[in-house]
Amino acid sequence: MIIINLERQEEIKKMLCSCKDYCTDYFQKLQNKGSELKIKEEFKNLEIFFNALASKERLIIIESLKGQDRCVCELEAILSKSQSTISHHLRKLERAGLIHSFKKGNYTYYGLIKEKLKGYIEMFNDEITTLINELNIIS
Numbered sequence: 001m002i003i004i005n006l007e008r009q010e011e012i013k014k015m016l017c018s019c020k021d022y023c024t025d026y027f028q029k030l031q032n033k034g035s036e037l038k039i040k041e042e043f044k045n046l047e048i049f050f051n052a053l054a055s056k057e058r059l060i061i062i063e064s065l066k067g068q069d070r071c072v073c074e075l076e077a078i079l080s081k082s083q084s085t086i087s088h089h090l091r092k093l094e095r096a097g098l099i100h101s102f103k104k105g106n107y108t109y110y111g112l113i114k115e116k117l118k119g120y121i122e123m124f125n126d127e128i129t130t131l132i133n134e135l136n137i138i139s
Helices: 006-019 024-038 041-053 056-065 072-079 083-095 114-135
Strands: 099-104 107-112
Touching (some): 006 024, 041 056, 041 083, 041 114, 056 083, 056 107, 072 083
Antiparallel strands (some): 099 107
16 A cells, blocks of 8 residues: 655645645545545455456456356367466456356366356445435436
């Protein structure tokens, strides 16, 4: 985490005092608000979720696993990517809890954990709904 040095804190306080009638107390309130938001569990979980989805290849993998479990060689054929590239993407999806792996003979298969995906989507939907309601975007 990057911490604002004392000199910069004083500059920010002066700017706040010049644009608002709040000054020092307000700076501390803003810092406290930032601390609260940084530890918000939903934000941490959504960050994990969106990082896992932040790749077209991983979106294709998720789409490919919606209907059935697949082995890496099937995903290689679908994506036209190397086994090592596929494994990289699979690890990111596993870390987010979106997929699971299991052995079947000599092959490792991967399956989508639909409940986890649904949970992330519901969490995102709740956050967006709250934001929309607070901003009165939709009547």
